Amino acid sequence: MRRPNIVVIMADQLAPQFTGAYGHPVAKTPHMDALAARGMRFDAAYCNSPLCAPSRAAFMSGQLISRIGAYDNASEFPASVPTFAHYLKGLGYRTCLSGKMHFVGPDQKHGFEDRVTTDIYPSDFAWTPDWNANEERIDKWYHNMQTVKESGVAVATFQTDYDDEVEFATRRWLIDRGRDRGAGDDAPFCLVASFIHPHDPYVAKREFWDLYADDEIELPGMTLAPDEQDPFSRRVMDGIEASTVPLTDEEVRRARRAYLANVSYFDSKIGTIVKALGEIGELENTLVIVTSDHGDMLGERGLWYKMSFFEHSARVPLIMAGPGVARGAARNACSLVDLLPTFLEIAGGKECVPEGTFDGRSLMPLARGEIDPVDEAIGEYCAEMTPSPVFMMRRGNLKYIHCDADPPQLFDLATDPGETKNLAGRPDWSAIARSLAEEVEARWDSEALRRQVLDSQRSRHFLNAAMEAGAGEAWDFNPHRDAANEYVRNHMDWTAAAARYRFPPLNDTSEAE
Numbered sequence: 001m002r003r004p005n006i007v008v009i010m011a012d013q014l015a016p017q018f019t020g021a022y023g024h025p026v027a028k029t030p031h032m033d034a035l036a037a038r039g040m041r042f043d044a045a046y047c048n049s050p051l052c053a054p055s056r057a058a059f060m061s062g063q064l065i066s067r068i069g070a071y072d073n074a075s076e077f078p079a080s081v082p083t084f085a086h087y088l089k090g091l092g093y094r095t096c097l098s099g100k101m102h103f104v105g106p107d108q109k110h111g112f113e114d115r116v117t118t119d120i121y122p123s124d125f126a127w128t129p130d131w132n133a134n135e136e137r138i139d140k141w142y143h144n145m146q147t148v149k150e151s152g153v154a155v156a157t158f159q160t161d162y163d164d165e166v167e168f169a170t171r172r173w174l175i176d177r178g179r180d181r182g183a184g185d186d187a188p189f190c191l192v193a194s195f196i197h198p199h200d201p202y203v204a205k206r207e208f209w210d211l212y213a214d215d216e217i218e219l220p221g222m223t224l225a226p227d228e229q230d231p232f233s234r235r236v237m238d239g240i241e242a243s244t245v246p247l248t249d250e251e252v253r254r255a256r257r258a259y260l261a262n263v264s265y266f267d268s269k270i271g272t273i274v275k276a277l278g279e280i281g282e283l284e285n286t287l288v289i290v291t292s293d294h295g296d297m298l299g300e301r302g303l304w305y306k307m308s309f310f311e312h313s314a315r316v317p318l319i320m321a322g323p324g325v326a327r328g329a330a331r332n333a334c335s336l337v338d339l340l341p342t343f344l345e346i347a348g349g350k351e352c353v354p355e356g357t358f359d360g361r362s363l364m365p366l367a368r369g370e371i372d373p374v375d376e377a378i379g380e381y382c383a384e385m386t387p388s389p390v391f392m393m394r395r396g397n398l399k400y401i402h403c404d405a406d407p408p409q410l411f412d413l414a415t416d417p418g419e420t421k422n423l424a425g426r427p428d429w430s431a432i433a434r435s436l437a438e439e440v441e442a443r444w445d446s447e448a449l450r451r452q453v454l455d456s457q458r459s460r461h462f463l464n465a466a467m468e469a470g471a472g473e474a475w476d477f478n479p480h481r482d483a484a485n486e487y488v489r490n491h492m493d494w495t496a497a498a499a500r501y502r503f504p505p506l507n508d509t510s511e512a513e
Contacts, residue, residue, distance in 0.1 A: 004323045005286040006088070006190040006343055009273055011266050012052065012100060013199040013306060015295030016045075016317035018263055026216045028264045031271035032290055032319065039288075039321025040367045044333040046377040046394060047294040048359075050306040050313045052121070053077070053102040054383065055293040055336065060084060060101070060110060062340030062358035065380050066444070071453050072383035074127040074460060076105035084340040085111030088190045091349045096173050099166035099194035108477035112192075116169040116479055120162045120196050123475040125464040128457055129384035131450070137239055138384060143200065143305050145245035151202035151255040153209045160205060160265075163195045167269050171276045175503055178280030182505045190343070195269055197262040198296070200305065202254075204261035211264050217257045219249060220299040222418055229302065230422075231406045232386060236307050239385040252299050259298055280503070287322035287346060291336070309379055309392040309401050310419055326369035333394045335377040338363050382453050389449045391440055400424075400436040404446050408437060 016022040020029040021036040022043075048058035049065050057070035060083040065071060068081050085095045089111060096114040102121050109115050129138065154160075170193040177189055226234055226243035237243040270290060277283040297303035297312045306313045316336065324346075337360035344350050345362040365372045379392035388404040397414035410424040410433050423429040440446075466472075488497045499505065 002186060002285060003092075003188045003347055005188050005277075005282055006093075006289070006346060007273065007277065007286050008190075008192045008194075008289045008291065008339075009270050010099070010192060010194040011198065011263075011290075011292040011317075012194070012196045013294060013296045014263065014266065014292035014317060015298065015312045016292075016315055017295075017312060018198075018260060018298070019267075019317060021319060022317065024260075026212065027260055028211050029267040031267050031274060032317070035270070035274070035288060035290060035321040036319045038327060039319060039325045040327070040369070041329045042318035042320075042334055042363070042366070043329050043331055044377070044394065045291070045316050045318035046314050046333065046335045046379060046392075047292075047316050048335050048337050048377075048379050049381055049383075050294045050308060050379070051381070051383050052293055053104055054380075056101050056103075057081075058359075059293070059336040059339060062337050062360050064337065064359045064378060065382060066389070066449055067359070069452070069456065071456060072127070072129055073102065073121075074104055074125045074129075074464075075456065076125075076460075077103050077107070077110065079105065079107035079110070083111045084343045085109075085113075085190070087111075087340070087344060087349060087353070088347055089113060091344075091347045091352075092187055093347060094177070094187050094189040096189070096191045097194070098170040098173060098191065100162075100196055101192070101194055103477075104475075106475050108475060114173065115477060116173055117162075117166055118477050118479060120159075123477070124467060125460040126468075128460040128464060130457060130461070131387050131454055134385060134387040135235060135238065137241070142239060142384070144241040145247060145304075147200045148202065148247060148255045148304060149245075149251055151251070151258045152204075153206050153258075154203045155205070157201065157203050159196045159199070159201070159203075163197055163265070163269065166193060166195055167272055170273055174273070174276040174280055174282075177282070178503050179500070179505075181280065181282075182503065188347070193269070193273055195266055197266045198259050200259075200296075202256075202258035202262070204258045205265060208261035208265045208268075209258065212257050212260050214253055214257060217253045217260070219252055219256075220301070222300060222420065223302045225302065230409065232390065232403060233301065233303060233308060235385040236303060240304055242302060242304060247299075256298055259296065285323060287320060287325065289339070290317060290319045291339075292316045293336075307381070307383065307385060309381070309390065309399070311413070311417070314379060314392065320363075320367050324364070325367045328369055330363075330366040330372075332366055332372050332375045333377040333396070334363055334366070335360065335379070337378075342367075382449070387450075389444070389446050389453070391444055391446070393436065393439070398432070398436075400433075400440070402437065402440045402446075404450075408433065410436065 047055040053073040097112040341362040377394040381390040390403040401409040408424040
């Protein structure tokens, strides 16, 4: 029996609360819904850091960002850290990355044999924050409320250009795997197709905007004024200018409508990829995973974008469908670092890595519908708008958030899913809060980590200045294309080229559905 292929379809900034698969009343996500209906939906899946690059580094490595130094959107992802692409290639898989992964540093493949598109964001140190000025707004590259105010419709944006390219390159790579199968190559493959939507700017194509109407778009369920926020959230509000730039209900509604439209746009990409798997005859032997790097507050609590451990920012969709996966919903808390051990189990390499190598565990027991004694997700945030690391522990129904600079937060998500009541200072919760605080202290040396982050920031600010002055070469990935050997060229037999490209091949009596 052939080992299953693995296909990860990744969104950027997709909060599960805004998908049909997770119960949103008007979100139109038929392809995601179909995968959830025939597979396992994970209802308490989290990112390990609510920001693009660190979240993706944790996802790729199966390790928390404090272990690998991937603190923020300008932290180098060390080439010495193995990723699931390295492990799967070692186990005989053909590996490919199509789309965004926000790798920072000169290694722009991190174990992927093929990378078929460039990235969408810079790969250097330009976006390094400064904890010595953590309350100052970063004007050049940071979010602000103008993004919300400009929400609406466009024929094209840099984001739709990018995602349409990712879709095309993904489908072409999959068709090539079908051609390989026809030529006798039976190796399993692992493909990551990673899109930028529904990440802001909240600008949608007309066909997806028209799937929704203004009167069916709900406004945020809870908003807080700046002086009602916890200290960390207030710093984020100041950083994104939400505390000084007012929004009208119409502007908020337009942003949320555009976001839903872009969720549907992303969902259409899922449909294309699943269809391509069927066309090459590999759908039944492919584990398809849909997830995101983090969520989006989208106005909830008066916050936008990510950068916090509240549910809309830190939760991610996680849906698995394919061989060995039962139908249902898993309630256990889990996170993106769990996917690497999951892939190793699928690929038959579970025993090849020493105990303690990863910070996660395989989710295959939950995917099979079995009982998993582990019900935990761990998060770390070491980026902008904080002077110290922020830690999150989700265990069972409880979520605990700690930062040395701020009061602790404790929520019981079973009775308070909207996180409206901070239980950390309540006498009847004091014993639990104290126990969790002691666990944070035992698990992390916050001050030592803070010094490491500050050292890294100083170094990267210096290096970025030198690079801008001309030291070194740009690291941005430029996909290789050998046009002299594509399609039909003079050194080729025209009929042989036509036969090679035709799929299914003429000697295949079946037809692609």
